[in-house]
Amino acid sequence: MAxxxxxxxxxxxxxxxxxxxxxxxxxxLWLAFLAAAAGLDLLLxxxxxxxxxxxxxxASVRLSDSTVGxxxxxxxxxxxxxxxxxxxxxxSAGARNPQQHATVPAGEARTLDVxxxxxxxxxxxxxxVAVRSFGPLGLAARQRTLPVPGEIRVLPPFHSxxxxxxxxxxxxxxxxxxxxxxxxxxxxxxxxxxYVRGDDVRSIDWRATARRRDTVVRTWRPERDRRVVIAxxxxxxxxxxxxxxxxxxxxxxxxxxxxxxxxxxxxRVDFLAFDRRIRAxxxxxxxxxxxxxxxTAVAPLEPELIEADFSLLPGAVQAVTARRSLVVLISAxxxxxxxxxxxxxxxxxxxxxxxxxxxxxxxxxxxxRAGGGTTxxxxxxxxxxxALLDRAAVSAQLRSMGAEVVDEPPxxxxxxxxxxxxxLKATGKL
Amino acid sequence: xxxxxxxxxxxxxxxxxxxxxxxxxxxxSVRTRFMARLRRHRVPLLLLxxxxxxxxxxxxxxxxxxxxxxxPANPAPNGAMAAAxxxxxxxxxxxxxxLQAEARAALEDNPGATLLFLDPAGYLTGEQRRDLADxxxxxxxxxxxxxxxxxxxxxxxxxxxxxxxxxxxxxxAECSNADAEAAGSIEAGGKTYRGPVTCFPxxxxxxxxxxxxYAATEDGSAVVLGGxxxxxxxxxxxxxxAALAFRTLGADDTLVWYQADPFDVPPSQVPVxxxxxxxxxxxxxxxxxxxxxxxxxxxxxxxxxxxxxxPLPVVVHAAETAEGRARLYQDSRAVGHAAxxxxxxxxxxxxxxxxxxxxxxxxxxxxxxxxxxxxxYPATDDLLNQRLPGTGTxxxxxxxxxxxxxxxxTSS
Numbered sequence: 001m002a003x004x005x006x007x008x009x010x011x012x013x014x015x016x017x018x019x020x021x022x023x024x025x026x027x028x029l030w031l032a033f034l035a036a037a038a039g040l041d042l043l044l045x046x047x048x049x050x051x052x053x054x055x056x057x058x059a060s061v062r063l064s065d066s067t068v069g070x071x072x073x074x075x076x077x078x079x080x081x082x083x084x085x086x087x088x089x090x091x092s093a094g095a096r097n098p099q100q101h102a103t104v105p106a107g108e109a110r111t112l113d114v115x116x117x118x119x120x121x122x123x124x125x126x127x128x129v130a131v132r133s134f135g136p137l138g139l140a141a142r143q144r145t146l147p148v149p150g151e152i153r154v155l156p157p158f159h160s161x162x163x164x165x166x167x168x169x170x171x172x173x174x175x176x177x178x179x180x181x182x183x184x185x186x187x188x189x190x191x192x193x194x195y196v197r198g199d200d201v202r203s204i205d206w207r208a209t210a211r212r213r214d215t216v217v218r219t220w221r222p223e224r225d226r227r228v229v230i231a232x233x234x235x236x237x238x239x240x241x242x243x244x245x246x247x248x249x250x251x252x253x254x255x256x257x258x259x260x261x262x263x264x265x266x267x268r269v270d271f272l273a274f275d276r277r278i279r280a281x282x283x284x285x286x287x288x289x290x291x292x293x294x295x296t297a298v299a300p301l302e303p304e305l306i307e308a309d310f311s312l313l314p315g316a317v318q319a320v321t322a323r324r325s326l327v328v329l330i331s332a333x334x335x336x337x338x339x340x341x342x343x344x345x346x347x348x349x350x351x352x353x354x355x356x357x358x359x360x361x362x363x364x365x366x367x368x369r370a371g372g373g374t375t376x377x378x379x380x381x382x383x384x385x386x387a388l389l390d391r392a393a394v395s396a397q398l399r400s401m402g403a404e405v406v407d408e409p410p411x412x413x414x415x416x417x418x419x420x421x422x423x424l425k426a427t428g429k430l
Numbered sequence: 431x432x433x434x435x436x437x438x439x440x441x442x443x444x445x446x447x448x449x450x451x452x453x454x455x456x457x458x459s460v461r462t463r464f465m466a467r468l469r470r471h472r473v474p475l476l477l478l479x480x481x482x483x484x485x486x487x488x489x490x491x492x493x494x495x496x497x498x499x500x501x502p503a504n505p506a507p508n509g510a511m512a513a514a515x516x517x518x519x520x521x522x523x524x525x526x527x528x529l530q531a532e533a534r535a536a537l538e539d540n541p542g543a544t545l546l547f548l549d550p551a552g553y554l555t556g557e558q559r560r561d562l563a564d565x566x567x568x569x570x571x572x573x574x575x576x577x578x579x580x581x582x583x584x585x586x587x588x589x590x591x592x593x594x595x596x597x598x599x600x601x602x603a604e605c606s607n608a609d610a611e612a613a614g615s616i617e618a619g620g621k622t623y624r625g626p627v628t629c630f631p632x633x634x635x636x637x638x639x640x641x642x643x644y645a646a647t648e649d650g651s652a653v654v655l656g657g658x659x660x661x662x663x664x665x666x667x668x669x670x671x672a673a674l675a676f677r678t679l680g681a682d683d684t685l686v687w688y689q690a691d692p693f694d695v696p697p698s699q700v701p702v703x704x705x706x707x708x709x710x711x712x713x714x715x716x717x718x719x720x721x722x723x724x725x726x727x728x729x730x731x732x733x734x735x736x737x738x739x740x741p742l743p744v745v746v747h748a749a750e751t752a753e754g755r756a757r758l759y760q761d762s763r764a765v766g767h768a769a770x771x772x773x774x775x776x777x778x779x780x781x782x783x784x785x786x787x788x789x790x791x792x793x794x795x796x797x798x799x800x801x802x803x804x805x806x807y808p809a810t811d812d813l814l815n816q817r818l819p820g821t822g823t824x825x826x827x828x829x830x831x832x833x834x835x836x837x838x839x840t841s842s
Contacts, residue, residue, distance in 0.1 A: 002734075007729070130736075246743070372833060374826065385771045
């Protein structure tokens with residue numbers, strides 16, 4: 001039950017009666033009048049129990065886009081429903097008009113559009129719809145909270161998409177040129193064409209040249225149908241915020257760009273997110289669009305406050321493919337976590353695969369490093385230098401073991417990782 | 431790459447050893463540190479000491495002694511301890527009371543006792559005064575007000591203040607009262623009165639209508655003393671003050687010495703209830719408005735559906751660990767350690783920028799940095815390898831110099 005401002009106004013009018021006829025009688029009479037009016041209104045109000053509510057929600061929405069969640073109110077009762085309806089979205093769903101007035105005649109249905117502007121990636125929920133059904137006088141209302149669970153999957157924004165065209169152009173440039181100078185070393189024969197100045201003379205196909213009058217060269221194209229396995233670390237180190245974005249989200253951006261690029265390059269992309277267990281997996285065998293499957297899989301990922309278990313990585317990669325493949329590990333180069341975990345299992349991976357370790361570098365450390373002038377600032381600079389030296393030592397260690405390291409600030413990570421992929425592909429190391 | 435990492439590790443280790451070795455003699459002794467702390471807080475400490483001294487002095491100086499004027503327990507110049515003690519020595523039972531009820535009870539216990547009534551502030555009401563006057567056989571008043579005179583001795587009238595010229599002057603009795611004649615002369619002060627018997631007249635006030643410092647009724651049942659100085663310790667011994675005072679107060683066996691006290695002020699009348707002046711509908715209206723307010727609170731306070739909770743993510747700032755390490759350095763004053771780290775980082779960057787390769791040692795980096803920056807080798811060597819800082823101030827200057835060197839070496 002709830003009351004409206006009208007009832008309060010009516011009660012305020014009663015003060016005139018109290019002034020003219022001071023005493024208990026006026027008060028009691030007016031109270032009885034108010035109670036009768038409110039009770040009558042309650043009796044005549046349509047029952048919220050007779051209301052059936054359904055949701056029509058889009059399956060997913062990209063963060064930074066807006067969408068509409070529709071409520072369908074079906075009035076099965078015998079009275080006309082005049083109600084205030086509130087959809088219980090969690091705050092980060094960004095419901096702009098969660099509370100609306102609805103009028104549904106008996107036996108009919110009406111829709112209610114709630115505009116959503118999500119502020120967070122992930123699965124955002126609304127558990128209930130609250131209905132306040134007013135009577136014909138609009139004095140009092142019957143209120144009920146109906147459990148109507150609904151959820152919407154907010155996909156990562158894929159801001160790094162803007163780097164895609166330039167990388168795709170470079171991928172096409174790789175196709176059909178002779179930049180692969182090592183003859184036959186892991187590159188595929190593509191076609192024959194006429195020699196032009198600048199071509200490597202070693203790529204002249206003498207047999208074909210003998211058959212024709214012109215000099216003919218062989219062209220190669222980069223290998224296709226290679227395996228790319230992207231492993232995203234969702235452990236405690238991925239919770240750290242760098243430039244107000246968790247490492248995990250930066251890693252997701254890099255994952256999406258690399259996956260789309262590798263897919264366009266003809267490679268098969270597998271994805272897995274892990275900490276102590278596998279949190280999400282997308283395999284290359286699926287039929288529909290890789291990108292949509294990928295964003296759907298990464299949308300609900302959250303940083304877990306536990307230590308990553310790198311030892312499950314070789315097994316997980318083995319389960320994906322037995323062939324030699326490019327393993328891209330998106331993690332953090334924090335000395336403790338890496339030395340105890342990753343360094344132990346890296347030889348196992350490197351024995352069979354090409355490994356790239358990608359990590360977000362904190363520009364805040366460089367700012368701290370540049371500080372000085374006061375004793376605390378110099379101590380901070382020294383601490384930042386120590387952290388940077390540790391990182392440099394860790395990445396030097398990883399490189400010495402044979403892995404490639406991409407250590408870049410947040411907005412650079414995705415394009416630099418794509419560049420690393422292009423370089424490996426161009427040099428035939430895949 | 432691994433060689434470079436090993437070089438860095440060597441540099442940092444060597445630096446930390448240097449730093450630790452150079453720091454230990456810098457630790458100040460406990461005594462010096464205590465003195466330094468004392469010096470830093472000297473102003474608050476002094477203020478605290480001053481406050482304590484004042485509090486102590488005031489506690490010391492405070493006693494339980496009575497300090498009111500003409501109190502028989504007050505040895506101060508304005509008290510009357512001397513008079514009271516002499517009277518007691520001569521066999522007069524001096525009873526000191528500060529409550530009207532006690533004084534009255536004492537008067538009733540000793541019929542015919544003399545009442546010395548002192549109420550310069552006028553605490554008592556007329557009723558209380560008349561009550562005392564009824565109980566007392568004989569009354570002595572000192573500088574009474576008009577009201578007090580009217581209640582205790584209606585025949586005696588007030589004649590105003592003694593002329594300022596006569597203040598402190600010797601006055602002769604000039605009357606036929608035995609007490610006054612015995613005293614001979616007194617040192618006058620305070621006020622003058624006019625009664626059936628008037629003695630020690632003020633100058634220029636003679637004849638039957640004279641106003642003097644001593645007035646009494648015919649039968650001596652009420653005596654008015656015009657000056658408090660007649661009883662005060664300071665002036666009791668002057669002229670015939672003492673004689674007049676003792677004869678006046680010691681006429682009976684018992685003297686009830688009553689000093690009015692604020693506790694005797696009667697509680698005031700119950701005031702008119704202001705609510706009774708309001709119109710009759712105010713209370714019902716207030717009650718009704720309270721009901722309306724409660725209804726309005728229900729109207730606004732009723733929530734439409736339960737609260738929705740937001741699962742908040744953890745917020746971990748990435749540079750937190752570096753900040754924490756900086757604070758650790760600072761708390762433990764690890765100047766040497768910080769300097770070694772800064773030096774190692776600077777040398778690593780210099781080596782990388784000057785393309786020295788992973789094999790280069792500190793010597794090579796120093797030489798190359800000197801060449802690139804245009805500084806002399808000894809100066810560069812001094813900065814990079816010799817002059818490692820020992821205190822915080824030195825560290826700040828040294829870090830700045832190091833940064834300058836790095837900028838000069840890498841800008842070309």
